[in-house]
Amino acid sequence: LREAVGFSIPCILFPLLAWCYHEPSCNDSTWPTIATKFCNGSRQSPINIISASAQLDTNLTAFTLNNFNGNSLKSITNTGKTVKVTLNSGISISGGGLSGAYDSLQFHLHWGNGSSVPGSEHTVNGKRYPMELHIVNSKAIYAGNTTLAVSDSTGLAALGFLIEVRKDAFQFFVTLIYLNYVSHLMAPLIPFLPSGDSSEVSQISLTDLIPGVDTTRYYRYLGSLTTPSCNEAVVWTVFKDTVKVSKDVIDKFSKMIYVTNSTSPLIVNNFRNLQPALSVTTSSSSKTCYSVGLMALTVLLGRL
Template identity: 65%
Template sequence: MKWIGAVLAVCVLVPSAHCASDAIPWCYHLPTCNDVTWPTIATKFCNGSRQSPIDIVSASAHIDSKLTAFTFYNFSSNTSLKKIENTGKTVKVTFNSGVKISGGDLSEVYDSLQFHLHWGNGFSVPGSEHTVNGKRYPMELHIVNIKSSYNGNTTQAVADSTGLAALGFLIEEMEGNATGQPASWFTLSSYLSSISNGGESVSVKAGISLDDLLPGVDRTKYFRYLGSLTTPSCNEAVVWTVFKETVKVSRDVINMFSKITHISNSTSPIIINNYRNLQPAQRVTTTSSTSKTCASLGLLALSLLLRT
């Protein structure tokens, strides 16, 4: 399949891909190549009909009983994180093999490739990609997964309307005056000084797991819609899952992401506001605790009947 989108998607998604020059010269910070221009410079999909990110209106989400719990493979392993990289547009962490997800009404097992982050300009200028009921959060973490049956072939995956599955976690400030918390996030942010220039990367030492980076999040509660990659070429190949509960991170750690990493060398701009603006709404479905509530009420009613 020979088209520009496939070339760039490989650059974005495959950890081993070499991307000396992007097929599409997109950016976040310049009016000549920021997201306003993407529908023009990447016309195949960036002006499509199921684009991401979107504003999720919780009251409009349709309850779907098929949205069951996920199974997360090796998310508890403290050796699953392989490398952290400054791509010049974001901070990306690639995984060792064996990290996977299934369930959640996905059609098959998906291999987890990497996570990356989107942020604004410090805590005061939020930069999540998705918003919920119009609220934009300080940061957003995306875990990118590919159908296991494709064996890492992203050209096939981006040509499949459900070839990729992205898990979106919204990040907000931890309450109180905590600093350097959670410890896993403080450790993650400590790598930023080693990848301050675009293209730099270092190995991640054993000690942090994906579970450590998602503390307190009930991963049975989420929103679901069919959308796209949020960067060119915006391939409409993504099953999106955005979790309802947020990851709580102290303000000082959030602020570090918009202070250290440069687009290219040390004289280039700092990476800030690396998020795409909202796209037209899509049909959103959601999990529900109704079944649990009904079951509890049923047991209570049975208990009362037995007592009479």
């Protein structure tokens, strides 16, 4: 589980940082000594969001999600700590109370150990969800230079989607298990994809991955990367509506994805523990709530 390279939210490489989730010598309790500049800072992520304490902010308007409906996904990689999907160019976000446009770079996931052991990073009112999806975006002015982005206190914008089980949910997350899906399901490849290797993904959009989420309803706070070096450079958005998937899909993440190869340990419980909100103010967009059904998928994803 130890590596000589760090993995942060935008997969920025920080040489000489050896960190992990599980071993006592390098788990998140040691990160403040591994990356001393930020990992013990005052605006660390993730946090527990208390909905009753979130301050209504009328500046938190609707997002503009550019090209989220298009062919968004470029390649998928087993990093040895998570599954990371690199996005095609031309995808961006704006609005949503952000200071300007942000280019969408990648998304990745955090999970526990099956549907019975939750593994979201953020919690809401003390509840931890089975999984969490993070879409990572960098200020457009930096043109993808994440070194510059992490030096800016609002250089990155992360969209967090909490994932929970619903029996009748569309099984769209099969796209992350079956890597070479084109027009039909192929054999599952992730167990045989060594850490660091990539596989191409096609005909899947970001919208396909977040059905039923009203993106006008969200919490907002200024926080950090959730892995070393924990740079305090992230505008966090955590959506109130959850993404709903089947129990089988959640279970597959802890049963099929390995640290290096099929003889190595499985990747489980890859989330950072909650951080004290020492100087964090949580805001909320409009509290007006209405029911949104699962949106139709634009690509036939099949069934597990």
